[in-house]
Amino acid sequence: MYETIGIWVGALFTLAIYSFLYKENPIYRLAEHLVVGISAGYGMAITYQITVKPRLIDPLLSGDHWILLIPGILGILYITRFIPRISWLSRYPIGFYMGTSMGVYFPLTMKANVLRQLEGAMVPLYQSGMAWYEVTGNIIMILGTLAALIYFFFSKPHKGLFFGTGSKIGIWVIMVGFGATFGFTVMGRISLLIGRIQYLLGDWLHVIE
């Protein structure tokens, strides 16, 4: 019974959201406001259930982990935004969060986005047993990486043989890469659409198995 109601609600709201394809209309507006409101409320409940309660309130009530009072107080300082006289206190948790995040992410980014990428670009041009297309691929990859890096030079004019031609090749390499990504992602989106149509025609209307 409840499952059937759920399927009907899901299907009708799917159609309500799809009605946007025609134009913005009151049915879409109803679905939009419901999904925004429900998701905000649901998000708050989920945050309480999976973060605040098990990771802060329960350990504190058990009498251990008094250290958790520090993040607890920092979290409460966010709420001071509602009291204009002391709203400046909310800057402390924001500053703490931004500072620690930068500290944590800096070495990770340096490793993942610089050193490991650099290592990946240092491939041998040829090794015994390599097919011709692998050798060609390696050469294109190395020269393409260099050209794309030239494109992202901001303090030099893109003129002349090195910066001018290099950046032109670079933007071509980037666009070819984007083209491949575009096609790949569109395929993923089509599969999402197929999933929704299967829901409407299968679970709801039982037209397909």
Place this chain on the structure above:
Amino acid sequence: MRKNWIGIPALMILLLLPSLSVAQGDDEILTPVAEEQLEEPDPGLDVPGAVTVQDKDNDAGDNLLVSFELPANTEGIFAYNVYRRVAGELGEEAWNLVEVIPAEELPEFIDGYDPEYPISTGVLYEYRVASTTVDGEEFFGPIFEAGIVSKGEIYHTGKTKVLIAGGLFIFLIFYYFGKAQRGAKMYLRPIAGIEAIDEAIGRATEMGKPVLYVPGLSGIADVATIASLTILGRVAKKIALYQTPLIVPNRDPIVFTVAEEVVKQAYLEAGRPDAYDPDSVFFLTTSQFAFVAGVNGMMMREKPATNFYLGMFWAESLLLAETGSLSGAIQIAGTDAVTQLPFFITTCDYTLIGEELYAASAYLGREPKQIGALKGQDACKAIIMSFITVALIFGIIDVVANTHILDWLRDLVTTPIIE
């Protein structure tokens, strides 16, 4: 008196013997805990043998390397379930399933990665491993006490290369930063997307319609979000001067708080604090597609003349940009999400690609400090390009002269995937 001097070293040796025996147990442990053997192994499945526990190097004392002996007969075994509990605790509920290792994989893992069951520094644990059938039936081996406890290290030896590279990059940025502050002239090449920002705001002012600014859907820790909020400050300042309405919907509560402060500050700097509308920056919802539904609805109702999508975006990028395109707005997007850039490029008038987004703030502000930092980043890129070029030359030498000098260069930058 002399006899006493002989007695002291003898006493010390006696005292040291127990600690030496503990130290020997650093690698391979483990004595079965006899009194609490579980049920007799079912003859249906053979059970794993001794469990070995070692302390993992270069951690914060929150990891242990655990391995175990495979059973003599592995027939019918689907996986191995590894359980852990604090030594001394009793009862079945004290055991936590910390790892499931498929039968075909190596019988070893790093314990402590699961945030539900962390390893605490200095705590002694016990392990037991069960052979499981495909139906989930478990056949337990004996319980082993880990003879060591986890210890933390102050310095991570595996991150020395990251430290050197990070130090070098920071030095270069601060070097050019200082140079710019001393008044050195620095050139910045034009970027079409950034130059169009003024034009886009002007268009909205002329049409008397609002400007929509979406600072991405990621959190405040994301570099793209930080770059976006800096640009928001510049854009809001111009908007305050032109008296154009501004709409800034937010998905992340902390980003919302910062965005609100940034816009308020921009209006103040523009000398128009009275023109600031507290409702212009608002929190919508944390749900990704509910956020898109809300912003799309706003686009079609409010019909903003200019849409900015600057920051981190995921699958919603095309939904936002396509709707904006339908509403007839001029659109400027910028993100470092490689998978979303193609969608922005196809649907927006201007797109800031990757690092152009980070550079946009320096372009808009033209402050010497930021321009210097940008120059420093270019120097970092030059170093990376030099490494790749040298690697290319070494690669050619390797092919021609049959040497292995590229491997040497590669080793200089190689960092382990798992530390």
